[in-house]
Amino acid sequence: MRKTYYHNFLPTKAKEVAGPSDNELPNIVEIRDLNPLPPLDTKNPWQIKKRVTITEIVDEKLELSHAEVFDHIFRYWPLSKINLLLTDNKVHLPMFAYDDLYYPLLVKGPNDTYFLEWADVVRNRGINPGDEIGLFWDSEYDILCFRMLRQGD
Numbered sequence: 001m002r003k004t005y006y007h008n009f010l011p012t013k014a015k016e017v018a019g020p021s022d023n024e025l026p027n028i029v030e031i032r033d034l035n036p037l038p039p040l041d042t043k044n045p046w047q048i049k050k051r052v053t054i055t056e057i058v059d060e061k062l063e064l065s066h067a068e069v070f071d072h073i074f075r076y077w078p079l080s081k082i083n084l085l086l087t088d089n090k091v092h093l094p095m096f097a098y099d100d101l102y103y104p105l106l107v108k109g110p111n112d113t114y115f116l117e118w119a120d121v122v123r124n125r126g127i128n129p130g131d132e133i134g135l136f137w138d139s140e141y142d143i144l145c146f147r148m149l150r151q152g153d
Helices: 013-018 054-058 066-072 079-088 119-125
Strands: 002-006 027-031 048-051 061-065 090-092 105-108 113-117 132-138 143-150
Touching: 027 079, 048 061, 054 061, 061 066, 066 113, 066 132, 079 090, 079 105
Parallel strands: none
Antiparallel strands: 002 027, 048 132, 061 113, 090 105, 105 113, 132 143
């Protein structure tokens, strides 16, 4: 099932009288896809590809855009897990690096960005600025998969 944001543009009379709330979030709802999910390319499954910056190494937080998280991770999650992240602003998720298992924290950041707190991955995998990494959500095992695709210059 595909997820989408749902904004309630017509509030109830009580909410209208009370005024807007700063902590009111849009709802996420599931909608039926007209087309099934495309099969994952087994030779190149990396749906999220990023070139790592020096800031992401120093801060030990990998920045992911709203589109990357929404289209390639949230799509496979149940609504309860998405709402947990949106209300608590963080959720632990398993990440498999093809020989190690990590449990980084996915944190909701400002301006519809997300941060993967990946200090253990940076230290253990020797990630450097300029390295290209790949991520994808394996829906069969319910785990985020990680791999260094190319070392930087």
